[in-house]
Amino acid sequence: MTEQTTTEHIARSDTAELTTPYTIISSDTHAGLPTELYRDYLATKHHAAFDRFMSEREAQLKAITDLGVRNEDFAANWFETNEEVLRSGWEVDRRDLELDKDGVVGEVIFPDADAVESRTCVPFGAGLGLSGDLDPELGLAGAQAHNRWLAELCKTSPERRRGVALIPITAALDDVLKEIRRIKADGLGAVMIPAMWMNQTPYHDRRYDPVWALCEELELPVVTHSGPADREAYGNHLGIYVTEVTWWPSRPLWFLLWSGVFERFPRLRFGVTEAGCWWVGNLLWFTDRLLLGSRGAAKLAGFEEIKLLPSEYFDRNCFIGASNTKRREIGMRYEIGIGNICWGNDFPHPEGTWPETLNILRKTFSDVPIAETRVMLGEAVADVYGFDLAALKPHAERVGVTPATLGQVNADGSAKDLTTKWAAAAEIGRHWLTGHDTGAAINPNAPAQEV
Template sequence: MTDPTDPYLIISAACHAGLPAEQYRPYLEAAHHRAFDEHLGQRDARRAGAGRRGARNGTSAMKWYEDNEEGLRGGWDAVQRVKELDGDGVAGEVVFPDADTADAGTAPPFGAGLAPAAGHDPEAVMAGARAYNRWLAEFCATDPERHRGVAVLPAAADPDAVVDEIHRAAESGLGALLIPASWGDGAPYHDRRYDPVWAAAAETALPVLTRADAAPRPEHGGHLGIQLSEAAWWPARPLWFLMWSGAFERHPGLRFGVVGAGCWWLPDLLWHMDRLYAGAHGGRKLSPFAALKRSPHEYLDRQVFVCATAPSRRELARRYEIGVDNILWGSGFPHPEGTWPHTREWLRRAFHDIPVGETRRLLGESAAEAFGFDKGKLSPVARRIGPTPDDLGQPRNQAPVEASWRRARETGRHWLTGFDFPFVGMGE
């Protein structure tokens, strides 16, 4: 039984790691070394061009590096990384690629990381993914109870090769799979050619994840507002491809997560999909949705979650619509848009008036279940470094806190509970 004053077991469901790009050579098969050298040269040219065109804020990026130079080494230095996790009160983490998104300095070879791999030979992209996954397995093995590595998986490649890489990732101790949010020229994710991939992911209990940064940037014309407005669209899009095509029905053990896109978009999307399934807006006359045997919200609760980096107060206020257990908090370490290195202060501002039991789910318990962390082995770490409810400004007497959220909790998913409109109690 957890004492209400115990420190929180915090697991960040969205962190990043990666070698400085040129250091991936030892992890690449020799047949790809020459192409890798060419890739690095092209990358440097693109970075120089981007800087001249003003595509990134070089001044801001440089200040971020200067202000956090020591801590940023934790992107690839395992010893430094643990220091940063401890400082933030984070006991465990889920590790994605690309520790540095400001200038792609730690991107895996051949575009196999977060950014689209457009223009690269599929065989080279798979080789780049294997190289990154080899390094990541070594990195996470330095403290396997605290790190769950996310293997890069070019899902649209040859299905046999993809399935082999899934099993290799599982055998090496990695804990999840990152597929491109956009399939490029490959088959869309509703295609049955992916069934062996989803089956292998379910068999190995590795969640399949998509992440922001898949947008077709050349279409944006350098307008940052367009890119950011679409940031949640691309990683979320595979969700409805898998949902409506029946992939979740055929593979009930498949877990799917959307990462780095917040969760503000999910309540209304879920409301919309449930209404379509129930026959609203032409759904009844156009299709019986034969691939589904239950409502979309039931699949969501069974198989889907969102890893939300620094979720806003408004997003947290809608947790009863999304599902408290479906939101996994992330610090975003070491990206500047995350909460590091001020996570403890951020948590106090965000969670001071949220019930302690729900806070435990949001900050760690749900992530432990989704990614297979051993809570028993992490508990000593949490007791040593984790903030307590007192540290987050949460009152010992929880009755008033619980009462303040009663209406929102009872309203829940308003389209299911009979309320006309959702209740949002917090501001930004």
């Protein structure tokens, strides 16, 4: 990976490289109807249940307020200030306007446009909170309602959008497979599974093999998204929730890895979204060493299904929807794998980079090699989700974010040295595989920045 990236970089370090616009694709945006409007996308037989669900909305709001996820003052101000612009959560023209202003030409769309008080939540809890303990029939019905609406949204400027279908895979297998085929035919581009199986069968189980097989066949990446967690254990301690909220959606990754799913389905893609990527280097180091140690066959046994190193499966099968990628994470990119990092703006959630994406990208990427930036801001996510970069080119040219926008060229437009400070880190890469004795290197004289 290191060698390849370096060569690629050198080949591109010409004038065109310095001036060609970035094709920025967000691996993590959100769209959803105001909840009451999902009624029209539900089968009539579920309308009574939907009316009950709507009547329980106050209790749901109280629950997120108690945990501290919702702050009433902040919420009031948020909706007052952003009333118009938040309609971009479901109105496509406003949406494109906001994405353009934010420098983003493509998007991977998750549910729940409103993260402040769930005004656009999917019926029956089947949105970001999708989890194994939903009522199987209603959970699937709610998911379908959103999937139907989302497919309509994605049919506008389809080159810019990949809609992520909600698929509660712990429900009846036949229904699950049928819905996966349906959403593929309807133009959606990925499958979000519950981050937590809860009281259902864990994801190492072979019962899910038909799901992985179908997603591989239909070239639908399988993803989790942060949100679900062990909430009942936290009382009203928001800090516990936030500390763990990245772990739960990441957990299926090692359940699939160690149970041989990536061995049996070598073209399956699995991604973790909005759970950071700061944990990936440690995970790969830890699991690679475990497997290498097991090959010495000491105390432990039981890795017969695993033929490659965990880091090799990760490079081949996995990716990270890294959303608002932090400087610490950028510093870890040679361990994580540059091609595994898919930046995202989390539009239109307040914890994302929107509407300050360009300012934040400038802070985060101004000293990062341009070729690597192109990968993390667009090429990696295009590869995973099958965006057509040629089709996006006119949008990229219109929006016009270039290396100059991100501060990656000198004031006179000439090339900056963006490689020297990272050369050691690039050479070390995954130190446990490259014969180096410890982790990522950085330039200690780099200026203080957002971390």
